[in-house]
Amino acid sequence: MTILLDAILFTKTYWVPVCAGILLARLVYNRYKNGLSDIPGPFLASLTDLWMFSHYLRRKGHQEWKLHEKYNSPLLRIAPNTIAVADAEAVKTIYGWKPIFSKSRLYISQYVTTEDGTVLENVSSTRDEARHSILRRPVAHAYSLGTLVEFEPLVDSTSLVFFKEVEERFARTGKECELSKWVQMYAFDIIGELTFSKRFGFLESGKDLGNMMYHTGKAMDYIGFVGQVPTLDEWLRIKGFGYILRKFRPTGPLMKFTARQIREHAASPDQTRPDFLSRFIKAREKYPDLMTDRRLATYTNTNISAGSDTTAIALREAIFRILTHPGCYGKFMAELKRTLQARAEDVEYSKPITWAESQRMPYFQAVVKECLRVHPALGQVIPRDVPAGGVTLCGKYLPEGTVVGCNAWSVHRDKAVYGEDAHEFVPERWLDADVERVRYLESLSFAFGGGSRVCLGKNIAMLEISKFVPEFFRRFEIALVDPGRYRLFPGWLVLQNGLDVTLKVRDGKEFL
Numbered sequence: 123m124t125i126l127l128d129a130i131l132f133t134k135t136y137w138v139p140v141c142a143g144i145l146l147a148r149l150v151y152n153r154y155k156n157g158l159s160d161i162p163g164p165f166l167a168s169l170t171d172l173w174m175f176s177h178y179l180r181r182k183g184h185q186e187w188k189l190h191e192k193y194n195s196p197l198l199r200i201a202p203n204t205i206a207v208a209d210a211e212a213v214k215t216i217y218g219w220k221p222i223f224s225k226s227r228l229y230i231s232q233y234v235t236t237e238d239g240t241v242l243e244n245v246s247s248t249r250d251e252a253r254h255s256i257l258r259r260p261v262a263h264a265y266s267l268g269t270l271v272e273f274e275p276l277v278d279s280t281s282l283v284f285f286k287e288v289e290e291r292f293a294r295t296g297k298e299c300e301l302s303k304w305v306q307m308y309a310f311d312i313i314g315e316l317t318f319s320k321r322f323g324f325l326e327s328g329k330d331l332g333n334m335m336y337h338t339g340k341a342m343d344y345i346g347f348v349g350q351v352p353t354l355d356e357w358l359r360i361k362g363f364g365y366i367l368r369k370f371r372p373t374g375p376l377m378k379f380t381a382r383q384i385r386e387h388a389a390s391p392d393q394t395r396p397d398f399l400s401r402f403i404k405a406r407e408k409y410p411d412l413m414t415d416r417r418l419a420t421y422t423n424t425n426i427s428a429g430s431d432t433t434a435i436a437l438r439e440a441i442f443r444i445l446t447h448p449g450c451y452g453k454f455m456a457e458l459k460r461t462l463q464a465r466a467e468d469v470e471y472s473k474p475i476t477w478a479e480s481q482r483m484p485y486f487q488a489v490v491k492e493c494l495r496v497h498p499a500l501g502q503v504i505p506r507d508v509p510a511g512g513v514t515l516c517g518k519y520l521p522e523g524t525v526v527g528c529n530a531w532s533v534h535r536d537k538a539v540y541g542e543d544a545h546e547f548v549p550e551r552w553l554d555a556d557v558e559r560v561r562y563l564e565s566l567s568f569a570f571g572g573g574s575r576v577c578l579g580k581n582i583a584m585l586e587i588s589k590f591v592p593e594f595f596r597r598f599e600i601a602l603v604d605p606g607r608y609r610l611f612p613g614w615l616v617l618q619n620g621l622d623v624t625l626k627v628r629d630g631k632e633f634l
């Protein structure tokens with residue numbers, strides 16, 4: 123008792139040095155506790171998570187490969203318990219099937235708040251693998267290759283709206299088109315069409331109605347920064363302050379839009395539309411307990427948040443690269459001409475490029491793969507927890523519970539795999555005569571993630587990109603106003619702006 127009293131008195135008198143001592147002890151513990159202290163990285167990063175937070179806040183994620191080069195190491199300690207891995211081969215281990223490395227606590231920041239303020243994990247954010255299988259099973263079929271043909275008319279209808287709007291607003295008037303924004307509106311409207319048979323109306327109005335694009339962007343930014351400090355995120359959004367906030371403002375405009383679509387769908391006489399929502403509702407017959415209205419809201423909302431800006435990024439990059447690489451432009455246009463000329467004479471000339479035709483354009487497909495390599499949508503470490511038993515990566519043992527992950531911007535620049543021109547845009551690498559080599563590169567592509575958590579919408583994204591880009595170049599002569607305006611805006615997603623162009627309508631028969 124006397125010792126305790128003495129300790130309290132001592133602390134009261136010397137509280138400043140006592141607090142400093144505790145802090146110091148904590149920092150030393152952080153640095154040495156888990157056997158990671160010999161992994162290179164910024165010194166501050168080994169002491170506190172704040173370095174990683176500020177690194178991403180300074181929007182440096184997409185340049186992490188430079189730090190790997192600076193420290194000359196594929197392993198980089200970016201927080202006391204977090205290791206960034208820049209070895210392309212390691213993707214197979216970390217995002218493989220056996221054992222599965224679960225998603226880290228960052229994913230709590232991706233939990234969805236439904237219209238009534240309930241916080242739910244979704245198929246993307248759930249961290250429990252068994253739960254993930256339960257959530258993915260009822261919907262997986264809707265995203266399969268087999269359904270693409272049914273989605274194709276929906277892609278065409280939104281594309282036609284895009285072409286009509288940009289023709290009237292820019293090609294006919296000679297005004298500059300802020301294509302970054304128009305491509306984003308296209309990507310949102312199309313995922314609205316595919317998910318609900320209803321566009322957001324951004325293209326027709328030329329505006330971000332209800333600030334839905336703005337709020338979706340903010341949510342992505344939040345994941346990249348606050349998501350790095352999961353405890354802070356939990357208190358801001360779920361517990362404490364977050365709990366009170368949800369009483370006043372349960373959810374954002376996108377979820378409200380989603381919930382409205384579900385209600386309207388229920389009241390509609392047409393229950394057979396070929397969209398995602400109809401497919402999810404159909405899955406109710408087999409999974410009645412799981413597919414509640416709330417759950418439908420999480421699935422459809424995830425489609426929008428995961429499938430809009432990501433696809434817009436890929437579209438912008440493809441357009442920019444084609445326009446800024448004359449050799450690439452020439453080969454792509456020649457292939458487009460051959461594709462159109464190969465159409466049977468009775469096929470309507472104005473018919474949009476089909477999915478099947480785009481798959482017979484190997485050069486264009488190589489351009490898309492290369493764009494996804496040099497500019498993957500996600501620009502930060504995609505974090506996972508090392509499972510029981512630990513793992514050895516790049517010759518270093520990492521104990522269970524360590525957070526590890528690859529940043530696609532780093533692994534896609536691994537010179538050991540891609541060679542000395544790893545930093546260059548070279549679509550031809552995907553057309554190498556050595557088929558085995560191409561297969562190997564494809565197996566290491568990390569643009570869509572990997573393993574059990576690989577992107578569910580990959581086929582849909584490829585459908586959109588494969589149809590939209592050739593059709594856009596077929597209908598318009600596109601000229602960049604100033605390539606120097608093209609800027610990256612990196613966070614969890616690496617967005618672009620400044621893709622300003624002028625447009626001229628092409629003569630319809632030019633390719634014949």
Ligand code: HEM
Nearest residue numbers: 245246428429432433436499569570571575577578579583
């Ligand atoms: C070019 C476009 C796209 C890119 C680059 C992309 C990229 C990714 C990546 C990297 C992941 C894994 C994220 C992680 O592990 O944290 C992912 C997951 C996911 N994506 Fe995509 N995505 C794209 C388009 C889409 C589209 C169009 C949809 C919906 C139609 C979609 C739906 C999803 C879903 C639901 C997941 C979670 C899958 C799971 O955990 O089971 N994505 N995406």
